[in-house]
Amino acid sequence: MVEYSGWLLDLYADPQDGLVLWLLGDDGERRRLRQPFPVTFYAAGPFPRLRLLWHALQAQPVAVSLARTEHRDLFQDEPVTVLAVRVQNPAQQPRLFAQMAENFPDLTYYDADIPLALRHAALHGTFPMGRCRVSVDEQGWVQEMTPLETPWELDPSQPPLRLMAIKPDCNPQHAPPAALEIQCENAGYRLPLGELKEAQKWMRPLLVNLAAILRRHDPDLILTCWGDTWLMPYLLRLSRRVTGRPLPLNRETRRQAAFRPERSYFSYGQVIHRGRQVHLFGRLHIDSFNAVLFHDYGLEGVMELSRVTALPLQTTARVSPGTGISSMQILTALRLGVLVPWHKQQVERPKTALELIHADQGGLVYQPLPGLHRDVAEVDFISMYPSIMARFNISPETVGEQRPGAQRVPELDLWLDQESPGLVPQTLTPLLEKRVALKHRLAELPRWHPHRKAYKARASAHKWLLVTCFGYLGYKNARFGRIEAHESVTAYGREALLRAKEIAEELGYTVLHMYVDGLWVYKPGCASVSSTQPLLDEIAQRTGLPVALEGIYRWVAFLRSRGNQRVAVANRYFGFFQDGTLKLRGIEARRQDTPAFIAQLQLDLLDLLGRARSAEELPECLPEAVRLVQRGLNTLRLGRVPLAQLLVAQKLSRQVEAYRVPSPAGRAAAQLQVVGKILKPGQHVRFLYTLGEPGVYAWDLPQPPNPKAVDLKRYAELLMRAAVSVLEPLGMGEGELRDWVSANVTRGGLPGMAVVSYPWLPRLAAVAGS
């Protein structure tokens, strides 16, 4: 028996060896190990049917052992009698289950479609990217596994992964790439790609070189650009065509790379598109353009997700946070011996129409007092909904009727069991604790500290998991979801926010704005961080939930609604904190479909305003701001803005054919369709606004766009609108800005003084178009 310690890189089912593990040893060796790992699923139902199932299972060829046992179903008080089906080879379980489910669809199944990695983590406590020790016998079979760390370390161990980056030299959607650029350790390579008709010249040498590079560096992780959607499928297809053999992208030579098809689906009223996926065996592949939230938390975030969810790295990179939180719940259930249902069948307990009117609410969303405000403190509940779930023990199985020891949910006729910890709170608590600990650690670290980036990435990964877990509680397909639990959470949320408001008002603050889990408050003479401490303490004490000061704004502007000047929009604001950082929500620079040139101008304007050290100094910035806008308009008018900076990126909300009256995105997608570039719902289309019909020109068309055809007037309007968003709270509305821009303001006059207007100067529209 030999012992190895190192990092668990990957694990998956194998038709011959059952379970395969790859270990990155402390000695630097990458070892392929195998482990006997039988898996069990369960069936429940009427005894005659179970008896028939028993016979069917005995009669079929896959090796199984059957038993009758009792297990806990989360939604039932008494344990459930089930037929336990233990499958020797885990690779055979999915198909066997599918067959049984087809022949016996009326039975209730449990633990039937659980990812192998989760079963393994539940049994051993190990997890991908985590350190562990394995004992292996002479035939290479793992006999024992012990974790050497937990997923909750603030400073987890870092596996020394060998990274290789491969990317084409341009976006394949836009133009055919001319070369592949490869980077690994300190070496860089460039492999030229040619045209298909000259294939013989370059295909074979390319593949030979690529195979040699892979063999030489033996990377653990291949990070690509467009690897899922273009690069890998292209290379694999090429190698089959030219050499008849697959390219050795896998370390596992007996297997081919695994493909998952692309798909579009609805989530929270939005269409999401996931590209096709290419998974490797023995090696890891992540496509930075097809990885969820990669721009947000990068590789470190993905690794952290693998640690806390126990899903393999290639999976965590590509699944939404909802899948992550669902996996965590399943893992908790497995560890507690709770059966994981195959389908969610939990039914809503009937309520009266009156109860529905009370229960069917979300978080409180106020209309802020519009305009500019100074010395405003923003107080936020830390991870409000998950904290509520943990603190008040909200879980699908704890919500119900009144019983001894139960606590009543505010506003609703629902009761929460406080005796036994619920599945969801048990899942969330370690994650919440790590999040709070990490927040404190980050607050202590100086700005220049090298660990900051990694901590922030991990914190972001946690944030996304926590943000999703609330939605998951009510999600129709969530295995452990229940609408009453969802309703309880929002009820507590409303109560907590209102209590916080009452406390703030008791302490003499004016509440300027409230939004679900945050409030913006002001009190004359209370503009320092330390002065808000009594407020924070009181709120934490009287709500039982953790709160933090997001910061104190030197000034913050709540933007008015375009439709109703009296009212401000709840989620459009910007402001500078005392430490100089900018926070903005909802305005053009934050929107995905704003062209880069205009977003940059808005950020430049904000930057200008940020130089004011107090609200009083703001009006002095106005003349310079107007000059900035003028310069922007001039650059635009003179055609000096690079076309790439005028691109609008919009999501396609449906198939091109499904548009009755096509949106600009729809029209651009139709143009691409004509040249064979098909876009799916949820994908983004990039285009320019052009003169005349159809009014758009798709960026990825083979013919570059004609700069003279660009609809400069439209861009000028967008620019003006972006400028007005920023300047309106300072007193300069749309009309005034137009006047000032078309007039000559080199004399630096301030609005409010005698405004000199030049009615004989051409209006802006004409200026932009000339």
Added chain:
Amino acid sequence: MDTSLDLRAGRLSLLLAPRNLVHSMVITCIARLALEGTVWVLDGGNCFAARQVARTLRCQGSALEDALERIRLARAFTCYQMVALLAETPPSPAPILVLELLATFQDENVSLAERQRLLGQSLAYLRRLSSRAAVLVTASLPLERQIGCLLQDLEEAADQVWRFENPVVATAQYRLF
């Protein structure tokens, strides 16, 4: 247009009509029933507009909250939940409205064969419920083409089918003078 529906115990009725028509008829129906006694609403389309029912009730000038308390609502978001909901609804003489039964069956993640099986189970439960009470099932048209077979099963199971279409609007423009 008098769109009051004649519901009777012992009968499973089906209402097929364009969405806006179904919506307004359902609200009127629920309001009328709530004045008289308990009414069950099993909502498969996440479309129960409680406040619109309240407004309709107010026009009758009645004790609003008492009537609203007599409306028992439960929602289903997947076809599995719909089956479970129908299974768990206790048989009683109170009328039952099942809103948008087929909405949860428009789920492409579940195979059509499985959906058909589940619908069969649902219909069995509906028949059991309709033996004691008046049961009305609604489905807004047009439905997705692929579940046309499911609609057929539903129509066959119903004792009575009401089908409405939007009246055709005259295209001639009337001049005022």
Added chain:
Amino acid sequence: MGRTLASITQEFFHEQQALARFRRALRRSDQLVLDDLFAAAQQHLAAAAYAAHVLPFEVFLLAMLLEEHKEVQRLRRLVEENRDG
């Protein structure tokens, strides 16, 4: 997922629409005043939502009255200041 009922904003616009005939028959200047009343009420939608009234129109009316009274109080203060000052 849940959220079966229309949002408070949708209910608000519904109520505004329900008075469209009344509005149409008003003189133009009166129409603008009515619009302003509704615009004023829109500032208190969050509280109207929390109130969870069966018939939200009553709460919208109260919100209009609230804003009116705020204005009255403001004007009263101005008048008194003018008188004293």
